[in-house]
Amino acid sequence: xxxxxxxxxxxxxxxxxxxxxxxxxxxxxxxxxxxxxxxxxxxxxxxxxxxxxxxxxxxxxxxxxxxxxxxxxxxxxxxxxxxxxxxxxxxxxxxxxxxxxxxxxxxxxxxxxxxxxxxxxxxxxxxxxxxxxxxxxxxxxxxxxxxxxxxxxxxxxxxxxxxxxxxxxxxxxxxxxxxxxxxxxxxxxxxxxxxxxxxxxxxxxxxxxxxxxxxxxxxxxxxxxxxxxxxxxxxxxxxxxxxxxxxxxxxxxxxxxxxxxxxxxxxxxxxxxxxxxxxxxxxxxxxxxxxxxxxxxxxxxxxxxxxxxxxxxxxxxxxxxxxxxxxxxxxxxxxxxxxxxxxxxxxxxxxxxxxxxxxxxxxxxxxxxxxxxxxxxxxxxxxxxxxxxxxxxxxxxxxxxxxxxxxxxxxxxxxxxxxxxxxxxxxxxxxxxxxxxxxxxxxxxxxxxxxxxxxxxxxxxxxxxxxxxxxxxxxxxxxxxxxxxxxxxxxxxxxxxxxxxxxxxxxxxxxxxxxxxxxxxxxxxxxxxxxxxxxxxxxxxxxxxxxxxxxxxxxxxxxxxxxxxxxxxxxxxxxxxxxxxxxxxxxxxxxxxxxxxxxxxxxxxxxxxxxxxxxxxxxxxxxxxxxxxxxxxxxxxxxxxxxxxxxxxxxxxxxxxxxxxxxxxxxxxxxxxxxxxxxxxxxxxxxxxxxxxxxxxxxxxxxxxxxxxxxxxxxxxxxxxxxxxxxxxxxxxxxxxxxxxxxxxxxxxxxxxxxxxxxxxxxxxxxxxxxxxxxxxxxxxxxxxxxxxxxxxxxxxxxxxx
RNA sequence: GCGCUUGUGGCGGAACUGGCAGACGCGCCGGAUUUAGGAUCCGGUCCGAGAGGGUGCAGGUUCGAUUCCUGUCAGGCGCACCA
Numbered sequence: 106x107x108x109x110x111x112x113x114x115x116x117x118x119x120x121x122x123x124x125x126x127x128x129x130x131x132x133x134x135x136x137x138x139x140x141x142x143x144x145x146x147x148x149x150x151x152x153x154x155x156x157x158x159x160x161x162x163x164x165x166x167x168x169x170x171x172x173x174x175x176x177x178x179x180x181x182x183x184x185x186x187x188x189x190x191x192x193x194x195x196x197x198x199x200x201x202x203x204x205x206x207x208x209x210x211x212x213x214x215x216x217x218x219x220x221x222x223x224x225x226x227x228x229x230x231x232x233x234x235x236x237x238x239x240x241x242x243x244x245x246x247x248x249x250x251x252x253x254x255x256x257x258x259x260x261x262x263x264x265x266x267x268x269x270x271x272x273x274x275x276x277x278x279x280x281x282x283x284x285x286x287x288x289x290x291x292x293x294x295x296x297x298x299x300x301x302x303x304x305x306x307x308x309x310x311x312x313x314x315x316x317x318x319x320x321x322x323x324x325x326x327x328x329x330x331x332x333x334x335x336x337x338x339x340x341x342x343x344x345x346x347x348x349x350x351x352x353x354x355x356x357x358x359x360x361x362x363x364x365x366x367x368x369x370x371x372x373x374x375x376x377x378x379x380x381x382x383x384x385x386x387x388x389x390x391x392x393x394x395x396x397x398x399x400x401x402x403x404x405x406x407x408x409x410x411x412x413x414x415x416x417x418x419x420x421x422x423x424x425x426x427x428x429x430x431x432x433x434x435x436x437x438x439x440x441x442x443x444x445x446x447x448x449x450x451x452x453x454x455x456x457x458x459x460x461x462x463x464x465x466x467x468x469x470x471x472x473x474x475x476x477x478x479x480x481x482x483x484x485x486x487x488x489x490x491x492x493x494x495x496x497x498x499x500x501x502x503x504x505x506x507x508x509x510x511x512x513x514x515x516x517x518x519x520x521x522x523x524x525x526x527x528x529x530x531x532x533x534x535x536x537x538x539x540x541x542x543x544x545x546x547x548x549x550x551x552x553x554x555x556x557x558x559x560x561x562x563x564x565x566x567x568x569x570x571x572x573x574x575x576x577x578x579x580x581x582x583x584x585x586x587x588x589x590x591x592x593x594x595x596x597x598x599x600x601x602x603x604x605x606x607x608x609x610x611x612x613x614x615x616x617x618x619x620x621x622x623x624x625x626x627x628x629x630x631x632x633x634x635x636x637x638x639x640x641x642x643x644x645x646x647x648x649x650x651x652x653x654x655x656x657x658x659x660x661x662x663x664x665x666x667x668x669x670x671x672x673x674x675x676x677x678x679x680x681x682x683x684x685x686x687x688x689x690x691x692x693x694x695x696x697x698x699x700x701x702x703x704x705x706x707x708x709x710x711x712x713x714x715x716x717x718x719x720x721x722x723x724x725x726x727x728x729x730x731x732x733x734x735x736x737x738x739x740x741x742x743x744x745x746x747x748x749x750x751x752x753x754x755x756x757x758x759x760x761x762x763x764x765x766x767x768x769x770x771x772x773x774x775x776x777x778x779x780x781x782x783x784x785x786x787x788x789x790x791x792x793x794x795x796x797x798x799x800x801x802x803x804x805x806x807x808x809x810x811x812x813x814x815x816x817x818x819x820x821x822x823x824x825x826x827x828x829x830x831x832x833x834x835x836x837x838x839x840x841x842x843x844x845x846x847x848x849x850x851x852x853x854x855x856x857x858x859x860x861x862x863x864x865x866x867x868x869x870x871x872x873x874x875x876x877x878x879x880x881x882x883x884x885x886x887x888x889x890x891x892x893x894x895x896x897x898x899x900x901x902x903x904x905x906x907x
Numbered sequence: 908g909c910g911c912u913u914g915u916g917g918c919g920g921a922a923c924u925g926g927c928a929g930a931c932g933c934g935c936c937g938g939a940u941u942u943a944g945g946a947u948c949c950g951g952u953c954c955g956a957g958a959g960g961g962u963g964c965a966g967g968u969u970c971g972a973u974u975c976c977u978g979u980c981a982g983g984c985g986c987a988c989c990a
Contacts, residue, residue: 318911318984325910328989349990362990405988431988441990449908450988519989639984713932715920719913720983727919730932736947777921780931787931849927854971856927892970896926904970 108739110703114813118217126829127171127179127222133628135176140167141608141668143637143645144182144229146600147208148189152215153685154693154711154723155677159636161708162674162717162775164221166634168809169770171222172833178629179222180611182229183209187600191531194563201531201563205232215695220704220812227614231603236610237533238554239620240602243652245536245547246659252298255545258524262290262569290569295535295596297523299651303327304516306650314670316718319642326643328519333503335442335512337361337415339426341376343369345415348437348517351447351479352506353498356487357465358442359455361415361426362407364434365390370410378412383428390430405431405454417442418511419488419502429454437517446471466495523648525598528571530563532597540584540591549585557597571595604645605652608632608667620661627663635668638676646671672773675720677711682722693723705811706732712775712810734783735814738807741786741795742821748796755799757843758788763836766806775810782807797822802834849900850875852884868895875901 121127140163145156167179185205194201209230216223229236247253265285280287299306307327310320332350339345345361363370365387374380386408407429414423431450432441445455446462452475455462462471465487469476476482484490489505490498506512526535536548536555548555558579560572573595574580584591606620612629613621637645646668653667678684679691686692698707709731715721751759762785769778785803789795795803801824808815808828819828843864848871850858858878862871872893875881885905892904 321911322985325986328986330989332990347990351990429988431990433989436989443990448990450990453988517989519986643985713919719920721919724919724933727933733947734932777931780921783931847927851927851971859927894926894970896971899926900971902926902970 108736108814110705110735110813113817114218114220114704117813117816118220121220121222122217122225125226126827127177128224128226129178129180130176131625132176133624136174137628137633138167138170138175138177139608139629139631139633140170140177140179141611141632141635142181143641144184144604144607145212146184146187146189147205147212149193149204149208150687151208151211152695154695154698155685157219157695157707158677158711158714158717159638159674160216160219160221161711162773163634163636164708165712165770165775165809168222168812168829169767169833171829172805172808172831174832178227178611179224180227180229180614181216181221181223181225182227182607182611183212183231184600184604184607185209185230185232186532186598186603188529188531191529191563194531200559202232205230218699218704219695219708222812227611229607229610229614231533231607232531234554234556235617237603239610240533240598240606241536241548241553241555242550242620243606243656244533244598244602245550245553246661247297247655248537248547250655250659252301252655253525254296254298255293256296256522257291258294258296259289260292260294260524260569261287263287292526292528292569294524294526295537295594297525297651299523299648300518300520302651302654303329303518303520305654306520306647309650309654309666313666313668315668316672319639319646319671319673322639322642323647326520326647329516330518331514331516333506333512334438334515335418335506336510337418337442339369339373340414340416340423341373343372345369345426345440346438347440347442348515349442351444351499352502352512353484353487353490353495354444354447354465355417355419355442355502356490357444357446357463358417358424359445359463360424360443360460362429362432362441362443362451362454363410363426364432364439365428365430366434367428367439370428373410373413376412377410379408379410383408383410386428393430405429405450405457407431407454407458409458418506418509425460427454427458435521436519445475447476449475449477451475465490523601523651525602526596527599528565528569528595529597530557530560530572532599533557533602534573535594535596535598537594538582538584538591539594540586540589542589543584543586543591546584546586546591552585555593571597573597601645601648605649606656608635608649609656609662623663630662631664631666632668634670634672636672636674639673642673673718675716675718677714678720678722680723680725685723693725698725698728702728702732703735703813705735705814709734709779709810713779715776717773717775731779734779734786735811737786737790738803738811739814739818741789741800741803742818744790744794745800745822746794746796749798750796751799751802752792752796754792755788756840758785759799759802760836760840763802763806763834764838764841767833767836770809779810782810804828805831805834846898848875848898850878850881851900851902852881853904854902857881857884864898871895871901872903875903 142159142163167177171177190201190204193204231237244253263280263285265283307324307329310323330350332348333352334346334348335352337345377383407427410426410428413426415426417424443451445451445460446464447466463486464471465485466476466482467485468478468482479495482495484493484498490501493501503514534555534557536553538546540546558576560576563572565572566574580593580595582591582593609621613625616622649667653662654665656662657665679689681691683689683691706728710728713731762781765781766778800822804815804818805828815828845861846864848860848862849856850860857880860874860878862874872895885903888905890903891906894902
């Protein structure tokens with residue numbers, strides 16, 4: 106009997122939709138489980154084969170948890186604001202809202218064809234005013250707490266598109282889309298103070314069940330470093346504060362370097378004797394794009410500030426001051442003390458400019474290269490620090506500086522505040538007005554949502570303003586504070602805004618009074634398991650943790666962290682092992698696979714393709730193995746025999762398989778779970794029949810992976826109700842064990858025999874049986890046995906002297 | 908340069924805390940069925956005739972190493988003058 110997957114899959118997808126069987130219940134007395142996958146950006150290209158990898162993995166978890174009796178929330182929605190839609194709208198003069206609607210319909214149909222058990226009654230869409238009302242509301246709370254502020258910032262400006270680009274859209278110094286030159290333009294931008302949360306964003310990772318590489322990548326991105334600030338005095342009497350992680354090397358500071366943008370330089374304009382040269386260098390640095398600045402990084406450049414020297418606070422020595430673009434204005438204090446003997450960059454610079462070096466940590470050869478090792482080495486030429494280790498010296502010098510008032514311990518972060526403005530149409534309007542009298546005034550919450558107005562053209566304006574800036578009627582408004590004339594903010598929020606809190610909305614998606622009710626949040630949060638791509642580790646994941654912590658601080662959410670567990674899937678590559686892309690011509694369309702092989706087979710293949718966390722190349726020819734598995738499962742009907750128990754011969758393998766599948770699903774190892782089910786199926790076929798109870802259990806075990814064929818099987822076999830209402834089978838640890846086992850017998854580590862023994866055999870009996878095996882006996886005959894090892898249930902190793 | 912990560916048959920990949928390397932699947936070979944092909948079913952498949960040799964390479968620890976340690980090579984990802 107051939108399995109008609111097309112008919113069966115459609116039948117069950119329709120039935121799931123009708124019965125709402127996967128809707129999360131609002132019964133807060135049951136144990137809950139919240140599974141989350143990153144909601145997609147509904148692009149015009151439709152679903153990619155990469156999407157179902159993540160969705161299937163957590164669909165399996167969600168389905169299993171339901172069978173285990175949990176109230177499961179497994180929702181889906183649309184992260185629908187964003188550039189590609191806007192660009193499509195510009196090109197084709199179609200409203201982005203319409204494009205978005207079409208794309209969502211297409212995506213949703215594709216997802217439903219794969220049989221995911223999403224709770225579609227909780228579907229959300231970031232571009233829906235009922236949704237972004239709350240995105241705007243959160244922004245207002247941030248503003249009220251002083252965490253949103255405006256700042257003059259250099260932004261990326263594409264000369265051809267005449268628009269502002271996000272950093273991610275600038276590739277190798279040119280526009281990602283058109284390849285034209287990108288220049289810097291100074292604009293006033295909304296910023297969010299994520300730096301205020303830097304410390305907590307690092308510390309709180311400790312209590313989370315995130316995979317290690319996600320934690321390290323977040324930590325590296327936040328870039329916490331501990332050191333000290335040291336105050337140098339200039340001959341002018343001004344204080345120059347520097348940040349250093351190596352205060353122990355202070356006696357080796359032979360010059361200072363300031364960022365070209367440093368404010369003191371202007372103050373010293375009359376004192377500096379070579380101001381022309383200095384000004385020229387500063388102008389050149391200002392013109393360089395970030396790209397150029399990092400490209401030139403091989404060769405250090407700089408100019409000495411002649412006429413001003415600084416005084417080293419520990420030894421009173423006068424040292425020269427340089428400006429150089431290898432010192433960044435945006436990190437630390439924008440100035441450093443340079444210790445060429447013990448810092449690679451300072452060493453290069455000093456070599457080039459002929460500045461003397463002073464070795465203050467012994468252990469390297471500073472003529473050859475800077476000695477930067479902290480772990481070994483003893484302080485020399487360092488006054489009261491001489492003779493100490495580096496660590497001791499760090500503590501002592503900080504104590505000294507603090508006592509003298511010349512410095513202090515200091516922690517710094519690489520993390521910068523979040524640039525929150527986009528000069529774009531297709532995003533959430535920022536709910537702020539600018540009043541000449543009152544300054545920036547937040548809209549009253551009663552006026553939310555501030556809806557996106559219709560515009561004629563979505564194209565950004567020539568001067569880099571958002572398309573909204575052309576809508577005079579919309580821009581001109583009255584000040585909520587004084588009632589006088591005011592102007593609306595015309596920038597919109599970045600795409601990261603809507604996705605920073607979406608998982609909260611799923612808890613209570615139709616609430617018009619709050620972003621979600623307190624009860625719903627208490628019950629559902631935190632997300633128990635969140636899976637997504639590594640590409641979102643540093644932006645989305647960090648941003649949403651930041652917003653969540655803020656919402657916690659203002660009493661909106663009950664948990665400090667949004668996600669308890671975070672895992673990450675590897676990419677699915679093209680058949681040639683390269684990243685799938687249109688231009689490489691190696692894109693696989695999931696629709697084609699579903700049409701040809703069916704959704705169950707597609708799901709199985711996506712899981713069976715390899716280690717979930719690693720990248721894996723797609724191979725269409727391998728799919729048939731999964732198709733055969735589905736068909737062979739279906740054909741079990743032909744050999745089903747009466748019997749309401751597991752036959753004794755299969756008891757141990759059944760219990761082992763239940764154990765393995767249960768364990769593997771929880772550990773993201775669907776690939777080996779499927780392999781175990783395939784093995785079990787092979788064993789069943791070897792016996793020539795299957796009992797009804799065996800088929801019932803097999804059907805439940807396979808259900809999370811292949812939901813359609815198992816539903817149909819359940820119904821045909823009349824197992825009662827639907828398989829989605831069944832209970833996940835349990836295993837008996839005692840029955841997982843075999844009564845007789847095969848031991849490998851080694852002599853000096855080489856296998857010489859295999860013996861079959863009772864599983865509970867004693868140590869001595871095992872060794873005796875091993876030595877009695879003919880091949881072993883022959884080899885050890887007349888030799889001295891040095892050692893005998895029995896590893897329970899596995900092997901025996903006899904070590905003899907040669 | 909720094910951080911993370913990977914390296915196992917023709918291919919995708921298995922192997923729990925050091926204990927029988929290659930599970931499961933693809934492909935391939937042989938057979939059955941078929942007018943033929945496809946599909947299906949059965950058997951075989953790391954290399955080597957064999958002793959033996961095999962987890963990128965070279966060492967080390969161990970009775971025993973894909974697993975631990977040292978060095979080295981190659982690929983992938985991320986960050987990139989962060990003082």
